[in-house]
Amino acid sequence: MRDVIVIGAGGGGPVVAKELAAQGLDVLLLEAGPRHAKPREEWTTFEDDANNPLTGYLRWGPSDRDKPAWYREWPQNSFVWQLSGVGGTTQHFYGNYPRAYPGVFEGYDGPDRNGYDVDHRFPFTYGELVPYFEWVEATMPVMTAAMGHKEQTFFRGAETLGLPVQTTKTTHRPSYRPQENAILQPGGTAGKTADKDLLVYPKATGCTFCGYCFQGCMRPNGAPRNQFAKRSTDNSYVPMALTAEVWSRGGKPVELIADAFVTQVHTEKRHGVLTATGVTWRSGDTEHREDARVVVMSGGCTENPRLWFSSGLPNPNGWVGRGYTDHFFDWVFGVFGDYTGNPKGVGSSARLDYPPYGGLENVGLPPALAAFAGTLSDSGIRGHYKNGRGRTGPWDGPAGRVMGPELKEVLSHGMDRLLSVLVITDDDVEAQNRVTLSALPADENGPIPKVTFKQRQRTARTLRNREFMARKAAELLRGAGAEKVYRIDWAPLILHVQSSMRMGSSEQNSVVDPRGETRAVKGLFIADNSALSNGLGGPNPTLTAQALATRTAEKIFATYFDGDPWVRSSAPVVSTDPRISVRLAQLGL
Amino acid sequence: MVGARVHSRRAFLARVGVLGAAVGGGGLLTRSLLAPADAATDSLLPPAVDLIRPVLAELARDTLNGLTVFAMPGRDPYSRTQGTPSPTPGAIEAGATDFIINSLDNFVPFPDAIAQPVGSALVTGLADSGIALPGLEVLPVDLRRLDRALATYLESDEALPLSFPIAGLLNLMATQVNPLAVNGPHLSPFARLSYAEKAAAFELIERTDADLVELLDVQFPEPLKASVSGLLKFVGGALIEFATFGAYGESAVYDKVTRTLRKRPVGWNHTGYQPDGPVEGWDDFIGYYQGRQKVSD
């Protein structure tokens, strides 16, 4: 019998595991995918080897790469970018750590208060979450990002839009700024040389500007795991969870089991109340079962609903899996006469926030991913067909795929002369966008999820916001000096995932109560992006999900273990702490 | 009636490319090869399967060559047929066709329960669209023999490689766009299309109101039918994105054992990506915007 079992070691799960381990609880952390314990031996820097969703080492599938990936049903042209493995989807994320906009919380009374998704706010104030933001920001640690050429180009464009520079953590108004990133900033030789021999830890510390965020961060070469630049959870929270005894008095290290796919959450009625009792997971062909006082679901926005349904848990208001938000991204890029440094440095280090419409950020990509990004569209192929869309605006020609000869021409102009802007929409929670169980055949872990997004039937506010931000992106690129600007009109690329098991104040449209516990099953908590109440207004979700997970950890400790909260009364330990490095080395990690 | 049915059957096989690939101008099977299988009875069925398998594989490869040059044209004959020749290497040199075939046949975790009926439908379906196909008479074959070989193949226990139904789908659309594509250079109707016609074929696949499942005449029970219909829309987009990803990626020159590249990938040459190969870092750190290294509320 464990104190706590956490399902999923992605962005959210390791946060709860680490926090409760620090308090001395006995925590079991189960992860469906592989443990990449030796990235220098397992990873490369190549796009197909890393990112091919079917075969890459960063994919949604089992450890054995000769086995097929886990199939998911998407009944529309779309792409849901899930990752299995310790670190989850943070393994290939960009570490952008902005806070949610204040306008998405209860009690907000700014002049633009009616501009947000007012029916689906967080059930508490922004101020309530601030100490948790600060806790995560100090733990990671989150830092103001350094600038490379692609950021310089982005800022040159942003400066023409008549907006102020944001110099606070909180976003109060439309503004632009360097990203606040969960990335250790360059120190020593890092960022100053391309010479391999000089880019060795500790001569180099922090980000070396390699440009391989998407392929997994294992730099600087020779650094302990918890000193790798990008603070994906496999480099930050997981090392802390595994070494809790060395940095927290009374801490107890978490037991982590990889290749452990949870297929069932068990419950029983206790005094008439449905209560979680434990889980069953599969490792290869064997099943294991353990009980716990508290079970935490952190499998992500697509897998939590699946596990809920396949465990036969109740869904009285029908909201399990509903209200999925994805920031309804779009992609606008410019072709420049001059060097932009596009594929170098952190994936993204510059952003523009535009509450209550959404935001923009620059994104650097290597060639195959850039080509993929240029051909994922709901608007057909430029110059040939529009698929009923193909909008025109401050970009060149109609929106649509840049394909074939045109793509070859654009990319042959040089990767280093492109600048891509990710258009992030403040999108509404809508019941129609959801996860259900698929009618297609089950996989080895049970019935598979189906992710439905009705991108053409989104709310008027969502669609308006997307058009607004796409125009801003084009204006920014023109301002930066782009010779040509393309808008792709992406089909849903679902990787900022939020709110499919949403927390809310109303029993009518939420799955999780304001403490993070599910309304239908006691002792069952949700702690990852799916518990977010909404799409945050557009900011990248992980910081807010981790702040919320930290708060949920406190609620678990208080409710089920009679403990006191700690965030307001103590100081966080930074995840780069040398005690953690030493202990990791002893553990062979 | 029988005549109409045979005509429609012949038309369908021509449209998915099987008829042309088997016995057309560049056809891979000759009557004499097919004939022995028919000469005797059941005991000779396995050879028929052995004969048809490579035909379908070649047909799929040819069709997918037509797809990958659509994603990245080069100096190859497929790019010329498409009307967009390019002086520099393209998808064929980049190994994108192998990439797609390997992905489809070995790694797309597409449930057999769907792939099999769609695949069968693409061979056994009647799908008479009423489009007049010219030149069918230049594809002389005893339809019964070809059908028998196909049926035997589909009824065998072998898993149908996914590249085959995908190729069938592209070819079916190709002949919808241009009926003349049943004959011509290359093995497959899709590879015979111009660039604009290929785009038109994808337009048909992507069109949200096109019920491809109806066109394929596959009998799926609900709710599977709705799923298959949605899947085909997904497949349209995915084929384009995957072909492009493959064309610009390193898969053809990647050595799995040494985890290094045997050669510089075609896509890297075009784009100028990391001229000296993989790095540990770059000297691209300029400084902090407005000199600010820290913010607070």
Ligand SMILES: Cc1cc2nc3c(=O)[nH]c(=O)nc-3n(C[C@H](O)[C@H](O)[C@H](O)COP(=O)(O)OP(=O)(O)OC[C@H]3O[C@@H](n4cnc5c(N)ncnc54)[C@H](O)[C@@H]3O)c2cc1C
């Ligand atoms: C390319 C890319 C770039 C991104 N960049 C950013 C960024 O810069 N900033 C940002 O904030 N966000 C970014 N994101 C999003 C970020 O990755 C997510 O916000 C974050 O990973 C979500 O955390 P999660 O815990 O909800 O889900 P995940 O990280 O997906 O973790 C879920 C984990 O649970 C495991 N799991 C699922 N089901 C089971 C089961 N049944 N049993 C056991 N284990 C299970 C999975 O294998 C996985 O490891 C990016 C995403 C992508 C794809």
